[in-house]
Amino acid sequence: MPAAQAQNPDAGLPEDASQMQLDLTDPNTLRPLTQEESLLSLQGGQRLMVEANSAIETQNYGVAAQKLQDVRQVFNQLSNFYQQLAASFSGIDNRIYDTQRKKALETAEMRDQATYQLALVHQAQNQPELAVPLFIQVIRSQNPTRDLGQKSYQQLFELGFVDSPYPSDATPPEGANQTPPDATNSNNGKPLTQENSLLSLPGGKRLMTEASRAVETQDYAMAAQKLQEARQVFNQLSNFYQQLASSFSGIDAPIYNDQRQKALETAEMRDEATYQLALVHRAQNQPELAVPLLIQIIRSQNPTGNFGKKAYQQLFELGFVDSPFPSSGRNQPTSSARPER
Template sequence: MVSFSRILQPGMFSFIGAAASIALMAPSAPAAPTTAEFTTEGAPQATLLAQLDDGLGLAAGETLLAEAETAIDSQDYDLAIRKLQAARESLNQTSNSYQDIAEAFTGIDADISGSLRTSARDSAQLRDRATLRQALIYRAQGQAELAVPLLVEIVQSQGPTRELGLDAYRQLFELGFVSRPYRRTGSEDPSTAIADVARPLNQDDNPTGIRAAKLLMDEAADAHAAGDYGTAVARLQTARETLNTSSSYYQSLFTTFTGIDRRVSTEMREKALDAAELRDQASLRQALAYQAQQQSTLAIPLLVEVLSSQNPTRDLGKQAYDQLLEIGFVAQPYVVTEETATSP
């Protein structure tokens, strides 16, 4: 199995935005400063972000959330999603702005710094509530592939010990993206509540997760055997993207649960490694499909990617290097010895 430290996340596959760094604060780019109005004496007027009509501030986020709830009540889910997305973006920017100002006052004025950090946390909390609401709509619409990244984001931001984080992880468990329930001390084991509930991500027609990627790889193998290399390449490309994002999600959950629940963190680590290993298998097969089409220039980057991820002492890495040798991209053969061999 590929070493966890060597799991690659190629730039071509983007992953979810990072979650909050300090007490739920998200690390996206800071918001542009708002120009304050001044009185004739030059002192700033007492205007708060909550009073501004520019899409910033807790009040603006709360308004968007209320509008989303109204849309949900009217079953206008497309509008609800747009409102929730706008709320998330506004609240994330507000949280980051408060956090930046708080850091500026650190060591200068403890009262101002502390107050602003509280405002940053409140904004991030409301943002995560909007994120969970949006994920639940996606799940209700049967779009688990859109719900999963939002739920992972919440768990990473809140941590599984807080209510929102626990709710998000429970949703991941119910969907089947994770197989081990997390029981917070004194709380109900979520597995007992949904023993008879179908878990969508375990179904053959689900577009997300390791299982779906395996099905795509099977379809690609059939297409390759039939000489339909174009279909094989398309299926393998989708499988690689699915597996790369899945590996990233599991790696994020592994980091989140480290030091909290060893069993869950271990499972997340294993799933991240399994997804990365399968991704590299798909990459190697895609490279072979390109070679069958006499498109070595497309095969070479994939083979290099596999070699970098696996290293040449592992079977997949050696296969990738052998293909590079066969193509003529490298000239020196590599022979694995007992001293250099690495167990799978």
């Protein structure tokens, strides 16, 4: 066999290959993620923030919202990556660990700033239902006692999502009303207290009323749609109130208790809407759709609760379970399969 020969590293390259190779002496070539054009860099995120602010100044809220959403994604990815690197170097290289952890915190702060600005833009677009979850995200990330957390809670108070100001003995934090131009609704100061709101107790109750009217006319398709929407509203509200309660645990007892109570009340309303929806499916002769809803109620309410007992009785009547509950109720009259009005 012929002896193996070393390959010419330049073999097969065009004569002007040197012109095609990267200039390794150019620092920009070596560190591309330090450039504004990069999609994953501090400079790139800051450029997007500048573009978003320019769009806000011209009241081009659609562009501003898109830019801010991009900014949030960039800074959130950077923060997660820096945190992962910090965790990898923990106990191995303290200098790198400290640097990456600091970067993770700084980019998380920038993400929260972008989130807050995006929520204000949604207010400017008269979309408070999109602003609320963003403000709650900021509070959970920042802690209610910090400046941005206080501003976010103040916005929730002004929207009517929460009833109690924080802190109760202080004026609103400076800059809490830094909404984009024309962001306020001139018709009312608390849009989430209105029936036409997509994310409010009055809005959820309105949907329940409309569902009841549809049941009365036996328009079960319409009733099912309204009840599904009501379930979604009450479930979102319950989750948001629970998140706020967790954020204020050990910080402000009255707000914690208020939000926890609201979380329980809206969860009860969600389960009521779920029970009514299951009855509507029974009226439509669709027991396969009713069963999972009834089980959801039992898991949420506990079998000993009012709706839990009703839901189990429905499963018994449908033949999904064989034993009645409670056992002393073997001779109970069967419940109506029609939705309750």
